[in-house]
Structure formats: C-alpha cells, structure tokens
Amino acid sequence: AQTVTQSQPEMSVQEAETVTLSCTYDTSESDYYLFWYKQPPSRQMILVIRQEAYKQQNATENRFSVNFQKAAKSFSLKISDSQLGDAAMYFCAYRSAYWGGSNYKLTFGKGTLLTVNP
Amino acid sequence: DAGITQSPRYKITETGRQVTLMCHQTWSHSYMFWYRQDLGHGLRLIYYSAAADITDKGEVPDGYVVSRSKTENFPLTLESATRSQTSVYFCASSESPLDRGSSYEQYFGPGTRLTVT
Numbered sequence: 001a002q003t004v005t006q007s008q009p010e011m012s013v014q015e016a017e018t019v020t021l022s023c024t025y026d027t028s029e030s031d032y033y034l035f036w037y038k039q040p041p042s043r044q045m046i047l048v049i050r051q052e053a054y055k056q057q058n059a060t061e062n063r064f065s066v067n068f069q070k071a072a073k074s075f076s077l078k079i080s081d082s083q084l085g086d087a088a089m090y091f092c093a094y095r096s097a098y099w100g101g102s103n104y105k106l107t108f109g110k111g112t113l114l115t116v117n118p
Numbered sequence: 119d120a121g122i123t124q125s126p127r128y129k130i131t132e133t134g135r136q137v138t139l140m141c142h143q144t145w146s147h148s149y150m151f152w153y154r155q156d157l158g159h160g161l162r163l164i165y166y167s168a169a170a171d172i173t174d175k176g177e178v179p180d181g182y183v184v185s186r187s188k189t190e191n192f193p194l195t196l197e198s199a200t201r202s203q204t205s206v207y208f209c210a211s212s213e214s215p216l217d218r219g220s221s222y223e224q225y226f227g228p229g230t231r232l233t234v235t
Contacts, residue, residue: 004160033222045208045226091160095222104149104168104212105176106224108160 002027002094006109013082014117020067021077021112023092031097034068034075035106040088048090051075053097079114087116121145124209124227131199132235139194139230141209148214150192151224152176152184154205161208167192168214199234206231 003026013019025034036048051059051068058066063083067076079086089111096103122143131137141150148169153161163176165184173184181203183195192211196203209227 035223043206043229043231045210045229047223050223095224097222105151105163105166106153106161106210108153108162110158110160 002029002032002096002107004092004094004107004109006092006112008112009110010113010115012115012117013079015082015084017082018078018080019082019114021079021090021092021114023075023077023109025073025075025092025094027073027094027096029096029098033095033097034066035093035095036064036066036077037091037093037108038086038088039091039111040085045091049077082116084116084118087114089113122209122211122225122227124207124230126230127228128231130233130235133200134198137196137199137232139196139207139209139232141192141194141227143190143192143209143211143225143227145211145213145225146189147211147225148189149212149224150186151210151212152182152192152194153208153210154178155208155229156205164194164207196232199232201234204232204234 005024032053034051038046038048049061063080065078091111092109093106125140151166152164155161167173167186207230210224212224
C-alpha cells in the first residue's frame with residue numbers, strides 16, 4: 001500500500017516571500033500521479049498542481065511549482081511571492097496510474113497548515 | 119447547478135440514528151468516492167464506485183453503506199451513527215482513465231460536517 005508523509009504540520013511565511021512544503025511518499029509502483037490540494041477555511045478542496053511520474057520536468061502553475069525527485073520519492077511544493085490568499089491547509093496526494101479497483105483513489109498526507117503573515 | 123454538490127452541508131444527529139449524506143454530480147463521471155477528513159489523518163477513503171451499480175470498500179468502510187443506482191448520485195448512509203463518525207465528509211468524482219483525454223483529476227464537493235452527539 002502506498003503512504004504519503006507530510007512532515008511539517010505547520011508552516012508560516014511572510015507575504016511576498018517564498019515557502020516550500022515537503023512531501024515524501026512510499027510506493028513500489030513506477031507509474032503514478034502526485035497532486036497538491038489546497039483547502040482554505042471554506043473547506044473546499046482545490047487542486048493546485050499535478051505531476052505525472054513519467055515526466056521528468058517539474059510541473060509549474062503560475063506562482064506554484066514542484067520539485068519532483070522520483071528516486072528519492074519526494075514531491076515538494078514551492079509557493080513564490082506568497083499572498084494572504086495562500087493561507088490554507090495543503091495536502092499532498094498520490095494516485096496510482098494502474099488500472100483497476102481502488103487504484104483510482106487518492107492517498108493523502110495529513111496536511112500542512114500554511115499561515116501567511118502580512 | 120453544474121459540478122458536484124453535497125447535502126446537507128451541516129448535520130447534527132444522535133447516536134444510533136440512521137443518516138444519509140447525498141452527493142450529486144453533473145459531469146457523468148464514471149468514478150465517485152467518499153472520503154472522511156479527521157484532524158491528524160488527512161482524508162481517508164470510505165467507499166468508491168466505478169460505475170452505476172458497482173461499488174467497493176475503501177480504507178474505513180465499517181458502519182457505512184453506499185449505493186449507486188444512477189451515475190450522477192452516490193449517497194452515503196450511516197446505518198447507526200456513532201460518535202467516532204463525527205467528521206467532515208467529502209464526495210469526489212473523476213473521469214474513467216479509459217476516457218480519451220482523461221485528466222485523472224478528482225473533483226471534490228464542498229463537504230458535509232457531521233456531528234454525532
């Protein structure tokens with residue numbers, strides 16, 4: 001079974017600064033997807049960024065980028081030019097790329113609560 | 119409304135009562151999921167469904183029942199609610215990986231906060 005670990009329960013950053021959230025995962029599979037979800041106080045789960053394991057290039061979405069290290073099974077999220085609206089709980093998640101059964105579920109880490117200080 | 123909706127958004131019930139949480143999606147996605155979110159645990163899968171009339175257990179299925187008679191609906195029933203089932207429940211849906219151009223993304227509903235007293 002796959003596991004996802006977020007070792008930082010809480011992080012804080014100054015507005016306009018850069019912050020990196022850590023995520024490691026354990027799997028025996030070679031093909032999979034990794035995601036970062038944002039959960040603001042509204043509780044809505046919002047997809048921030050996605051990485052396909054077969055792609056060596058790190059995914060980027062505006063101010064959000066990832067550092068995907070497949071051999072190390074590491075998938076960190078970098079937020080540049082942090083804004084007050086980035087304050088939220090961030091979840092790292094894993095999904096198998098293989099067909100069948102519960103492979104399509106997401107396995108989540110426990111989350112990192114990000115505070116943005118003005 | 120387009121998208122994925124859940125009802126009710128908030129529910130308080132008593133121990134031993136049956137309660138049903140509703141989930142409805144308008145995209146005709148094949149896959150639907152129920153997760154629960156608890157502090158210190160992230161989100162954990164309760165049940166999932168690959169298509170109408172096809173459902174299977176996830177990590178924490180005990181005490182829950184699901185059905186899926188129509189593609190768009192995936193209700194979750196707590197047969198006899200217990201305090202340990204106090205949680206926030208999320209429904210999600212996604213395309214089948216067999217669908218051409220599938221994004222593999224799961225789309226989440228707004229969640230239902232359930233309190234069992």
